[in-house]
Amino acid sequence: MAEESQETGRRDALPSYGDFRDGGAIGARPEGPVPAVRVRGLWKQFGEQAAVAGVDLDLPAGRFIGLVGPNGAGKTTTLSMVTGLLRPDDGQVQINGHDVWADPVAVKSRIGVLPEGLRLFERLSGRELLAYTGRLRGLPGAEVDKRAAQLLDVLDLTGSQHKLVVDYSTGMRKKIGLAAALLHNPEVLFLDEPFEGVDPVSAQVIRGVLERFTAGGGTVVFSSHVMELVESLCDWVAVMAAGRIVARGPLAEVRGDASTLQDAFLSLVGADRVGGQDLDWLGGDSR
């Protein structure tokens, strides 16, 4: 295939893999299988501040991958650039071997996106939104309607399918966004904080759908700052802090000797877990 030869050529041009710091040199080697996502030297600056300061990352295919980091670590910026919604200042991104910026036709049909902080077309009903999104992606109308009905059913949205999305709750919005992202059966799914503000029932539904997706060979990349969630869902994690990847690899490796991912994460980002010693009045008798 032409794509294959192009891929080989680009591989040679890519920098070497010697840049791993403390996460261990896990991930696809150049001679191994093509990673689902390959990021090299990704950089984005907003004014004086570098939101993403040179990210190199290989995300293996078919895994449930968590991108974790504190607020402001650059997770959303990274995901926006990886999915082609934000132009990077520098760096390369490939999805299953296709360059996001050079080959958008191959990439945009292969990825599904659920961004955080961006709206949907909220004056459409849930069902209309799916019908619109599917047709916009060039799927046949009948197929779109069939898939939409199934997705609405699985995501427990059938009862509110005719309600405008603008009147949906946060959990329902995330679910309809997930349905829209899954409609064209992507290979890689990027979800920015998919569980933020979502009730436990909806979270469980989302989780079930995502597990089914990875079981079928799909790759899920989702960002979160809730460590317990990442620990229970993911088998592979990348830890981000201050615009860089500070650790990456299978969950067990990143966790290392620490008892929980939370502890490992706090020591990785250098946060002091003991706090509040100055608040001695809190909870005491003095009102």
Place this chain on the structure above:
Amino acid sequence: MSAPAAPAAAGPAPARMAAAPSVTGVFVRLKLSLLRNGLRVSRGRTVGWCIGVTFALLYALANGAGLIALRHNEHAPAASVTVAVVLGVGWAVVPLFFFGGDDTLDPTRLTMLPLRPRPLLTALMVSSLVGVGPLVTSLIVAGAVTSVAYGAAAAVVAVPAGVLVVAFCVALSRAVAAANTRLLTSRKGRDLALLSGLFVAVGAQLANLGAQSLSDSDGLDRADSAGHVLRWIPPATAVDAVRSTGRGAYGLAVLQLAMTAAAVALVLWWWHRSLVRLMVSPDASTIAAASESAAGGRARRGSRLRLRLRLPEGRTGTVMQRQFRYMWRDPRAKAALATGLAVGLLLPLIAVVQHGSVYQCLWAAGLLGVQMYNQFGTDGSAFWVVASATADRRDAELELRGRALSVAVVALPYVTVVTVGAAVLLGQVGSLAETLGLAYAFLGALLAVGCLASVRFPYAVPRDNPFANAAPGQSGLVVLNVIGGTLTGAALCLPVLGPVLALHLTGHHGLLWLALPAGAIYGAALAALAVRFTAPRLLDRLPEILATVRASS
């Protein structure tokens, strides 16, 4: 909040409350801080605010001075009571339109604080008196009472009367806001507020008509007879009490002052009741929305079926369908389109009334053509859906074509009907062909320019403020988009306008009908070419457009 707050405050709170500063002081400082911080956002906003306040104060001073100048004039009593009633109505209506503009108007923000209704009412009342609005009102009211105050007794009465008028206005405004808070903070209420621009425009026209009829010779006499009724409506009663005092009718003056005070008390009671209800009952607006959605859903499904039958297949039809749904359901899109349609009809109508030229129908084409100018800005951050589903030049072309067609589908029949109607009513059927030809060419040119402007100079449309048309810092883009676009659109019409003028000047009136087919073909070709050649630019600029238009949300 009174009932739930009571147990919480019953414990150690009273001791602390005694030492705490008064609620009123806190609220006045809060109001001042909000004013100050609103100005701190940007230099442009500060300058805009200062200019606005200067104009408002000048307007108030001019009004007050004008009223004082009416002193000794026979129409002064009617004018002063009319001004008082207009002020009262204005204050009652303003919170319905500008609710989002003043955080202190929304008492639900205070529900978590242990505040009792009565001190809260006092505090809100006093803090409401701080601001530009009350100052402007005070200046005008001062003028109104001065214009009718004759003698020392009247001058003494004028002071409490003026205070009562201002208090009534502010309390009424607060009470209306509190009573409608649930509506105004709900989605439907905000939608209504967005549409309110239309009502303001229509209201301005009506006010204009009223002013014109007053300027007739017998207009002021009619105002006098209206004044006899108005002087019994609070807060005008207080103003008329001053006049009654001057005339020596002290009993009447006392009655009128008492009426005003009773009205203030009534409004305060209404406000108090709304406040208590707001603070202790939960927001149920979404429950209402849920129950009506089932019925709305059925209706919607019906309209969807009907729509799809007529739209083209594929992405073009998909885009058009969404555009049409947004024209109907998105208050911003609806307001923009409705304004375009209304004004596009109004200006030719004025031409008919004033026996003007049928060429005024070009306004209809112009006002609908500009709907194309900021296509992606109206999407807001939802543009990411379009961006993520636009992978090649063909996608981009179909997206632009769908949007241009959805404007054209509304504009073409409308322009045709308005132009034909105006030509018939004006008896200028002979000029119909050339006017229609020019209108089609103009529409096509604006659609073409709109494609380019949407891609090259998009700007974010703020979601929260219905009266701003650009996000802070993007005003330059709006100017480029709208002014540049319209000038370019007009210039693009020259290939049709030039020959039409030439035919007129050389007296070849028999050939003027050629302008119709020529204009139609030229306009369609311009739009089609623009869609085709702007598509690659759209594809290249997807992330940049998203970054620009998401600025508001």
